[in-house]
Each structure stands twice: as C-alpha cells, then as structure tokens.
Amino acid sequence: MTPKNKVITIIGGKGQMGELFCRLFESLGHTTHKIGSRDWDDAKQYIAKSDLVIVSVPINRTSAIIKQVAALMPPEAILADFTSIKVDPLLAMLKYHSGAVIGLHPMFGPTITSTQSQVVVCCEGRYAEQSQWLLDDLAQLGFTLKQMTASEHDQAMSFIQGVEHFITFSLGTFLHHKNQHPEKLLEIASPIYLAKLLLMGRIFDQDPKLYADIIMANPTRIALIAEFAEWLQSWVHKLQADDKTAFIEEFSRATKWMGDFTKYSQNISDDFLNIDLKK
Amino acid sequence: MTPKNKVITIIGGKGQMGELFCRLFESLGHTTHKIGSRDWDDAKQYIAKSDLVIVSVPINRTSAIIKQVAALMPPEAILADFTSIKVDPLLAMLKYHSGAVIGLHPMFGPTITSTQSQVVVCCEGRYAEQSQWLLDDLAQLGFTLKQMTASEHDQAMSFIQGVEHFITFSLGTFLHHKNQHPEKLLEIASPIYLAKLLLMGRIFDQDPKLYADIIMANPTRIALIAEFAEWLQSWVHKLQADDKTAFIEEFSRATKWMGDFTKYSQNISDDFLNIDLKK
Structure with missing residues (x-):
C-alpha cells in the first residue's frame, strides 16, 4: 500500500488543473504545495523537500520551467508534467533531471465533476518503478491510466x-x-x-x-x-x-x-x- | 377536405421509395400505379388517366424520364419528382409539362418506421394551388413540409x-x-x-x-x-x-x-x- 505522506509540489498549481490535483492528492493524505508565477522565491524550499514535482504550465513555457525546476530538485524525487504534448517535455525532463521522470496528460478539463472514467495518458520516462506509487494513487482516485509512448x-x-x-x-x-x-x-x-x-x-x-x-x-x-x-x-x-x-x-x-x-x-x-x- | 380518389402513378414505383409512397397514398384512399423500368408498355394508359405523376428514378436518368413522361400526361395533371437535387429536374418538368409542377425531396430513406418528424422539402414549380391537395395529404400522413427554392x-x-x-x-x-x-x-x-x-x-x-x-x-x-x-x-x-x-x-x-x-x-x-x- 502507498505511504500517504508524500510531499508534492505543483508548478502552476494556482491554475485550475493544479488546484484540482492538489485537492485530489490531499484527499489521499499527501502534503501539497502550489507554486504560481509570483511564488518563485518560495519555490526553492518547497521543491528541495518534494518527493514529486509536477509541471503544469502553459505549453510554450514548459521546457524553460522544467530546466529551472530540475536544478532545484533532489535527485531521488520524481519529475512529471501535465503538458498536452509529450515528446518535447519528456526530452527536457530527461535532459535536466537525473532521477525518475514520467510524462502525464490528463485528457479532461479542470471542471470535471467526477474522476470516474476520466483518462490520464502516461508516458514512461526513466526509473518507472519509482513512479509506481504515483500511478497507483491516480488509479485509486478513479482515473483510467493509458500507457503509451510519447510519440x-x-x-x-x-x-x-x-x-x-x-x-x-x-x-x-x-x-x-x-x-x-x-x-x-x-x-x-x-x-x-x-x-x-x-x-x-x-x-x-x-x-x-x-x-x-x-x-x-x-x-x-x-x-x-x-x-x-x-x-x-x-x-x-x-x-x-x-x-x-x-x-x-x-x-x-x-x-x-x-x-x-x-x-x-x-x-x-x-x-x-x-x-x-x-x- | 381532400377528395380521396386521386389516381397517382409513380415512375420508378418498384424501387423502395416508390413502394413506400404507394402504400402511404393508398392508406389515404387513392389509387396508385407503379411503373418499373420493364413496364413502359403499360405506362402510357396509366399516365394518361393520372391526377399526379411522380418521377422517382436514379438521378442520372431523371431528366430523360421527365421528358418521356410529360409527353404522355394530361395537361391538368400534376408532375412531381423525388430527386435529391432540385434545380435541374424542376427546369426539365417546367420545360416539358404545361400544367402544375412541384419538386419534392423526401429527406429520409425508404426504411423509416414512422413518418412523424420526417421532412419532405417542397420546391414550388407552377400552379401551386393545384398541388395543394398533395401537400395537404403529405402533412396528413405525418410528414413535416419545408418550403424552399430549388437553388x-x-x-x-x-x-x-x-x-x-x-x-x-x-x-x-x-x-x-x-x-x-x-x-x-x-x-x-x-x-x-x-x-x-x-x-x-x-x-x-x-x-x-x-x-x-x-x-x-x-x-x-x-x-x-x-x-x-x-x-x-x-x-x-x-x-x-x-x-x-x-x-x-x-x-x-x-x-x-x-x-x-x-x-x-x-x-x-x-x-x-x-x-x-x-x-
């Protein structure tokens, strides 16, 4: 069973998708931190003690943010993203972070009223076994996970x-x-x-x-x-x-x-x- | 009220659409004749005594058939067609028949199980008042009539x-x-x-x-x-x-x-x- 005491930081966490996932992760017992565009000064301390950092920012800023964030992360933490394309963010995450990496794409908007039968696409990056607790948690929340390659x-x-x-x-x-x-x-x-x-x-x-x-x-x-x-x-x-x-x-x-x-x-x-x- | 004793001939009447409309017109008390492609020898006598002739044949044969049929019709009879385009058949009907003309397009296939909320497009040709009983009958059968120009x-x-x-x-x-x-x-x-x-x-x-x-x-x-x-x-x-x-x-x-x-x-x-x- 998943230990329910992970620290999860969502970059872009003050957007609607960030808010939704923070709420869901907290319902499982995890601690979450939301980093908005004006919270960069606080970001360093939160990122440094996270087990998982998820980048959920507009598509044109994703790679730049990944580079910034990866530099602040502990190597044993997981780096993930929610971008609606997967190849370029995955390449950036693998380039700048030496630890576990996974690409995610929630196939729904932030206004869903239930997680049931909502699909999250998962693209393997690196050290899949270390991200397994995250996939288990998403499944436990009700999401349907679809594994596929980024391309x-x-x-x-x-x-x-x-x-x-x-x-x-x-x-x-x-x-x-x-x-x-x-x-x-x-x-x-x-x-x-x-x-x-x-x-x-x-x-x-x-x-x-x-x-x-x-x-x-x-x-x-x-x-x-x-x-x-x-x-x-x-x-x-x-x-x-x-x-x-x-x-x-x-x-x-x-x-x-x-x-x-x-x-x-x-x-x-x-x-x-x-x-x-x-x- | 419509007098229910009209004689209606459907050219192409042995196709599925022809069969359907013959059945429907007979349910209102009219007499129908179906002319298939092998019945041309009989066509002359039926057409000559018809109140209404409907041409329901494949699109590429419509104009040629209209010319043949119009030559056999009494001038006081109505000439109509079921073709899925309307400009060319209407022009042909107006050219070859001197009496009432109306273009119809049933917007459904022959396998409908009910006439309710099925649409028939009606394009005015000539002497609309003489075709009014036909439109009334179609409405009485349950069809929704949409008047529009052929173009x-x-x-x-x-x-x-x-x-x-x-x-x-x-x-x-x-x-x-x-x-x-x-x-x-x-x-x-x-x-x-x-x-x-x-x-x-x-x-x-x-x-x-x-x-x-x-x-x-x-x-x-x-x-x-x-x-x-x-x-x-x-x-x-x-x-x-x-x-x-x-x-x-x-x-x-x-x-x-x-x-x-x-x-x-x-x-x-x-x-x-x-x-x-x-x-």
Whole structure:
C-alpha cells in the first residue's frame, strides 16, 4: 500500500488543473504545495523537500520551467508534467533531471465533476518503478491510466486536436464565407449531419485563442494538417476528373482496414443519434 | 377536405421509395400505379388517366424520364419528382409539362418506421394551388413540409451531402494512409472527438458507390467541394505563417455570425455526448 505522506509540489498549481490535483492528492493524505508565477522565491524550499514535482504550465513555457525546476530538485524525487504534448517535455525532463521522470496528460478539463472514467495518458520516462506509487494513487482516485509512448501520444493528439479541430474551424468559417447559416441547414439535415452541425457549432461557442493554441501547438501538428490538406486536394482533383473508380477503391480499402470498427461505430452512434432538438 | 380518389402513378414505383409512397397514398384512399423500368408498355394508359405523376428514378436518368413522361400526361395533371437535387429536374418538368409542377425531396430513406418528424422539402414549380391537395395529404400522413427554392435546396444539400461527406471520406482514408487506426484514437478521445470518430466510422460501414454518387452528384457540388478545399488550404498557409491573429479574428467573426446557434449547439450536444461505449 502507498505511504500517504508524500510531499508534492505543483508548478502552476494556482491554475485550475493544479488546484484540482492538489485537492485530489490531499484527499489521499499527501502534503501539497502550489507554486504560481509570483511564488518563485518560495519555490526553492518547497521543491528541495518534494518527493514529486509536477509541471503544469502553459505549453510554450514548459521546457524553460522544467530546466529551472530540475536544478532545484533532489535527485531521488520524481519529475512529471501535465503538458498536452509529450515528446518535447519528456526530452527536457530527461535532459535536466537525473532521477525518475514520467510524462502525464490528463485528457479532461479542470471542471470535471467526477474522476470516474476520466483518462490520464502516461508516458514512461526513466526509473518507472519509482513512479509506481504515483500511478497507483491516480488509479485509486478513479482515473483510467493509458500507457503509451510519447510519440504515439503526440501523433494521435495531432489528429484529435489538430486535424479534427482544424476541419471544424474551416467548415464553420466556410459556412460564414458562403453565408450558409447552420440554422438553415439544421432544418433539412439528416440525424448524422444534425449531430455534426451541433458538434461544429459548440466549438464556436468557445474561446478562439484556446483553439488557436491547440491547433498551432507545434510544427509537427501543423505539418500533419498541411499533409491532410494535400490529401484532400488530391481527392478533389479525382472528383473533378470524375474518377468514381478511384474513390470507390479507396473507400473500400479504408473500410477493410477499419475492420470491426465500422460496424461498432454504426451500433454505438445509432444510440446517440436520436437527438431531441427542443430546448 | 381532400377528395380521396386521386389516381397517382409513380415512375420508378418498384424501387423502395416508390413502394413506400404507394402504400402511404393508398392508406389515404387513392389509387396508385407503379411503373418499373420493364413496364413502359403499360405506362402510357396509366399516365394518361393520372391526377399526379411522380418521377422517382436514379438521378442520372431523371431528366430523360421527365421528358418521356410529360409527353404522355394530361395537361391538368400534376408532375412531381423525388430527386435529391432540385434545380435541374424542376427546369426539365417546367420545360416539358404545361400544367402544375412541384419538386419534392423526401429527406429520409425508404426504411423509416414512422413518418412523424420526417421532412419532405417542397420546391414550388407552377400552379401551386393545384398541388395543394398533395401537400395537404403529405402533412396528413405525418410528414413535416419545408418550403424552399430549388437553388436554396441544392446549395444546402451540397454542404450536407457534398462538403461534409467528402470531409468524412478524406479523414477516414487519411487515417488509413497514415496508419492511425481509429480504435487507437478512441482510447484517448474526449467525448466530442469520440462522437466524431463514431460518425466517421459509420460512413465506412456503408456502400462506397452510394457515397461516390452522392458526393459527385453534379458539377455544382464538386465545385463547392473544390472551393472548400481552397479555403482550407488558405488557412493552412496562415497556420504555417504562425498567423494566430488572423485565425482568432476569423473564428470570432464566424461565432458572431452564428449567433444563438453556438449556445444552442452546446446545450443540445451536451445531451448526446454521454456516450456509452459498451456494446
């Protein structure tokens, strides 16, 4: 069983994610310290006596902060981060800290009302056995842990947060550009398109800066988006050449490759496509 | 009240949509005749005594069939069609038939189990008052009628069936191209992305030929798709130039233009994003 007396310092602990995790760790009996951007003078003493330091700061400051923090840490402490990309922070942590290192990505926002079925991605860094108590604690709190490599994580996230959000941005702004209001489309949309329209609309109810930061998070993500745009463009050329055969063959190859996923998608989405529009 | 003794002939009546509507019209007391592609010898006598002829044949044969049928119709009969595009068939009907003309597009497939809240788009052609009994009957059967112009309909459908399905095709085949299996993404997807992945997957469970026909239905649709691809490409260039300001401004303009739709989308989609993955 985990000894419940660890000292945990969260850098960026006064942000909402920091606050949430401090509360959760304290509920397990640990002592937590929150370091905000104005608390750097106090940081040294807290970091020096920590068993675990978690860096939870905006993406563009992560590597610089990791370097500063690692210099103040005891070598036997664990260094971890919460950044939404994993390769670069993990490389920085391994470079500047000689002890145990682990990359974490909580796949949810700070406003969750329950930890149940919320996913935390874990990317192994160094001396995994020393971080085991942390993973056990996260599991005990109710989180679902997904182990994957940092590069697997970053590629998947570039699809989820890069390509997909960029498509949504492009579609919504194109509708505006063509003055085709989504409410008009709603009236004659089939259930599938209805769901897609509503999922598009909800993104435009959010902070544009947040989406700019997510979509443009790093050059790899932008490169993947550019590659997708080229792929799409190559298919536009085939449509223009009326090449139905190529379309049908490509479609069928993707279907075969997806395997059971297509039938599964059909079944699960049937459940949520009974959309009630009144509200 | 509608006199329930009309004679209605459906060209393409042996297809599933034709069968469905014959059943429905008969339930109201009308007499129906179904003309399949091998029944042309009988067609003449049925068409000559019809009050209403509905053309429900594949899109690429619609205009030719309209010409043939119109030549056999009494001038006082109504000519209608069920094609999923409306401008070209309506132009053909107005050209070849001198009497009442109306374009219809049932926005559902032939396997519906109820007519309630199923939409039929109606595009006015000529002598609307003479077709009123037909619209009344459709409403009495439970359908929701949406009046719009043929060009409004076709533009909206080019977004719904053209741009959206093409994006889905491109995304699914791009995942295959990059060997990024959707089941892998599913494991770490947020609820919104989860819904989008499942809606993507279900398309690949369908007939590729059907989607080729829908996406490539006509040159206008392909032109809109090409315009969307250019729009997307122009934004890729802005991402590559790290132009966050342009992104944020465009996003905010679209949000403002969408108005209440963004909040509405948020509320309604919150309801169906509680997705149960077990099955």
